[in-house]
Amino acid sequence: MNIKAGILGVGSYLPTKVLDNFHFEKIMDTSDEWIKTRTGISERRVASDEETTSDLASNSALKAIECANLKPEDIDLIIVATATPDMVFPSTACLVQEKIGATNAAAFDISAACSGFIYGITIAKQFVENEMYKNVLVIGSETLSRALDYNDRSTSILFGDGAGAVVIGNVSSGGILSTHLGSDGKGKDFLSIPAGGSKQPASIHTVENNLHAIHMAGNDVYKFAVRIMGEASLKAIEAANLNKENIDYLIPHQANIRIIEASARRLKLPMDKVYINLHRYGNMSAASIPVALDEAYREGKINKGDNVVLVGFGGGLTWGACVIQWSL
Numbered sequence: 001m002n003i004k005a006g007i008l009g010v011g012s013y014l015p016t017k018v019l020d021n022f023h024f025e026k027i028m029d030t031s032d033e034w035i036k037t038r039t040g041i042s043e044r045r046v047a048s049d050e051e052t053t054s055d056l057a058s059n060s061a062l063k064a065i066e067c068a069n070l071k072p073e074d075i076d077l078i079i080v081a082t083a084t085p086d087m088v089f090p091s092t093a094c095l096v097q098e099k100i101g102a103t104n105a106a107a108f109d110i111s112a113a114c115s116g117f118i119y120g121i122t123i124a125k126q127f128v129e130n131e132m133y134k135n136v137l138v139i140g141s142e143t144l145s146r147a148l149d150y151n152d153r154s155t156s157i158l159f160g161d162g163a164g165a166v167v168i169g170n171v172s173s174g175g176i177l178s179t180h181l182g183s184d185g186k187g188k189d190f191l192s193i194p195a196g197g198s199k200q201p202a203s204i205h206t207v208e209n210n211l212h213a214i215h216m217a218g219n220d221v222y223k224f225a226v227r228i229m230g231e232a233s234l235k236a237i238e239a240a241n242l243n244k245e246n247i248d249y250l251i252p253h254q255a256n257i258r259i260i261e262a263s264a265r266r267l268k269l270p271m272d273k274v275y276i277n278l279h280r281y282g283n284m285s286a287a288s289i290p291v292a293l294d295e296a297y298r299e300g301k302i303n304k305g306d307n308v309v310l311v312g313f314g315g316g317l318t319w320g321a322c323v324i325q326w327s328l
């Protein structure tokens with residue numbers, strides 16, 4: 001039998017607490033106007049003190065499994081993409097495996113920052129198409145609010161918490177037509193959480209200097225993102241033997257509205273063919289794309305047979321794009 005990997009179900013979960021831009025006006029030298037015009041963000045979600053990355057991930061996973069008409073026991077493999085795991089180890093994927101009762105699943109995390117979800121579905125596609133696993137759960141989940149320095153106005157206003165998940169398995173039509181991944185370690189210092197690993201283990205020094213928070217060279221990341229989002233999309237479209245005229249919808253990583261608009265221009269797609277929820281959630285790193293995918297599907301923006309491009313970039317530097325012919 002010819003196995004073609006595609007999306008069997010999709011789900012997402014957002015914490016209920018909302019922080020709007022006016023909150024930041026009160027605690028730092030910024031304004032709603034600056035944040036909205038420079039980034040497109042109006043508000044973001046923040047996990048409660050009791051909620052962890054694996055909680056958000058588990059909630060989104062259960063919705064994706066239900067959407068696929070499956071049970072947690074039907075899942076063979078769990079891949080969690082996150083830059084904010086519950087802890088260094090065990091993996092967040094193992095914690096999810098227990099929380100949702102996926103008793104037959106192997107589980108591991110991947111680290112590719114905001115590109116993690118595209119990396120995850122690329123891995124899942126291989127496992128499904130070589131018939132090692134039937135149903136693979138891929139989750140992007142983040143609690144970035146725990147990794148922010150609220151004294152740094154250039155990063156703390158950008159990020160939010162959330163999770164999105166898909167089940168990848170054999171589909172009878174459409175599926176994941178192509179994926180394209182890339183990385184460039186020369187850009188490692190543009191975006192990082194410098195401490196907490198073997199290079200700079202936790203110490204009073206690392207805590208006092210906020211080295212457990214996200215550090216970013218915003219302008220360098222911006223220039224890289226504007227270039228790579230278009231390039232990566234075009235590579236994935238070419239690998240799917242399609243042209244940009246064949247693309248029905250774009251689901252980009254939600255980092256900055258100006259980066260998204262530049263990507264749409266490169267693909268010659270009007271903005272009504274591009275999903276945007278950045279204004280409501282900010283940048284949720286690995287969770288941005290699956291949350292946007294879930295919302296786009298539920299709002300009827302993508303329909304069976306549509307060619308959908310997913311594209312993201314992030315710390316590493318990393319990037320990834322894929323073309324999915326929607327099969328739900």
Ligand code: ACO
Pocket residue numbers: 029030031034035038039113114115153154155157191216218219221222225255256283285313314315
């Ligand atoms: N409020 C008010 N002023 C601010 C703020 C703020 N929140 N943040 C920065 N500024 C100031 C700066 O200090 C600077 O002031 P100066 O000119 O007096 O020095 C001025 O605004 C302009 O700063 P720039 O950094 O040039 O502003 P820019 O227009 O580039 O926007 C931004 C900054 C929004 C961060 C942009 O560079 C960007 O979006 N970069 C991409 C970031 C990104 O996508 N990161 C996520 C990667 S995903 C991952 O892997 C986690």
